Amino acid sequence: MDFPTQFNTYVTRAEQGIDTCLPAASTRPGRLHEAMRYSMQAGGKRLRPVLLLAAADLRGNPLHDPLPAAAAVECVHTYSLIHDDLPCMDNDDMRRGRPTAHRQYDEATALLAGDALLTHAFLLLSTRYSSDSELSRELVRELASAAGSEQLIGGQMEDLLAGKNAGATGAQLEYIHLNKTAAMIRASLVMGGLCGGFLDGGEMGTLRGLGRELGLAFQIVDDILDSTADSATLGKTAGKDARNGKTTYVSLYGLDEARVHAARHTQAALDALAKLPGDTTFLRELTSMMLDRKK
């Protein structure tokens, strides 16, 4: 199967999994469940669930169905976007080409829909893997750790603080990107590996390293696109970082140097992939594609 076909197959599976794993929009209270689905169905790249499904497939058929875990990581990613977009945070009106949740509904509904998606992720991991309690526990630990105060939320907090002060230093920017972006990408790969069930401890460590490098490359490319692409292509407000005086790889190192950083982390990701067992073709192509993406 060629790469675009395989990618679309994973996206389709992920979206079907998401649909199956969320409460119906008619579930009481309807407004809350509609808002949860509105944000989850807004599309986006589905990068995290695709990475999870691909990691689960590394050595052939996974031992455990990775779809609930894929839905769980997308729940957490989407909650973080809903809360990031709120007026007290980035105050953004557009996301994935549509009004943000608090624009479509209202602030209170958006806040609660985000809270509910975060909570739902853990409900999925504790109910859909009941046949293997230890797997369930490891998935919860991995996700709670990546999404927690010392990773995803910590990165978000430091990002906000840097915005209020003179901006971030290079070391602060790396902390922010490692935690705000790379942590959830790493967790997606690790959770996929756990569902697959065939990787030893060393291989899981390699998967973590891959996630770190892929996450950093992804965020640097995001910074580059924010400064070079237009809003219509991105599906979100472009040029926002510069207008907000936000430190990015581009503002700190310039466009050329940022591209060198992105290429370096991409190469490190490819090096990690070379150490992994099984068929890594898809993940290799995905890694290269992420460097060259236009949105």
Place this chain on the structure above:
Amino acid sequence: MDFPTQFNTYVTRAEQGIDTCLPAASTRPGRLHEAMRYSMQAGGKRLRPVLLLAAADLRGNPLHDPLPAAAAVECVHTYSLIHDDLPCMDNDDMRRGRPTAHRQYDEATALLAGDALLTHAFLLLSTRYSSDSELSRELVRELASAAGSEQLIGGQMEDLLAGKNAGATGAQLEYIHLNKTAAMIRASLVMGGLCGGFLDGGEMGTLRGLGRELGLAFQIVDDILDSTADSATLGKTAGKDARNGKTTYVSLYGLDEARVHAARHTQAALDALAKLPGDTTFLRELTSMMLDRKK
């Protein structure tokens, strides 16, 4: 041991557990971890962790340490208060006699501290019960279910919607109280029973019924106190429900009838307790005390 001494012993244990189970305030990012601790250390009745510890003790020494689970339910309770107090929700300035989190810090920090406490609860349950994966999974499921879109958050959403409309009917008010208040009280008891490790399926069901009745009694008394006590005694803004035109048991049924409802649910809780094995003295006294409390 007399009831007040026993109660204070549980509170002290719960607070020590909370202190042990939270990241240090100096953990990076400091502002986030300070805000998490600020809200968690604000005191309050510690009702949920105390119920959890008491349920774990029903048949003597619990099989598993209930303190991390007690800290987890308090993390979730505190997160829900922080988010409820935000300007887009109840917009409250005082909580437990101190400025609310967004008043003490700022809205963004309060939002993130709430998110972080919710996430941390699941990290605790997945890391502190690693010796018994099935217990860990059941604790996560119980908490994620009680705190989720069809219980705690669902109750909060319907409460908001009722406030925007003409107010709630009796049936809507029961939905709100069952989910916004009783669900977490029930989960605390059930999680305590799980940590105890000695209750059979029927007894766990009785514990659920106890939680439901205790939760409804508790919320009705809350409504009564909001309309009869002063802010200094309550440690939070009194008379808020009436000023906000909010439907409560008092506005719907009047003070006398509300007291009858509270007494009826208290009696149902005592009936459930009579069916439970072990030493239920403490929980019986706690149930009666909650009916007569002044704050």
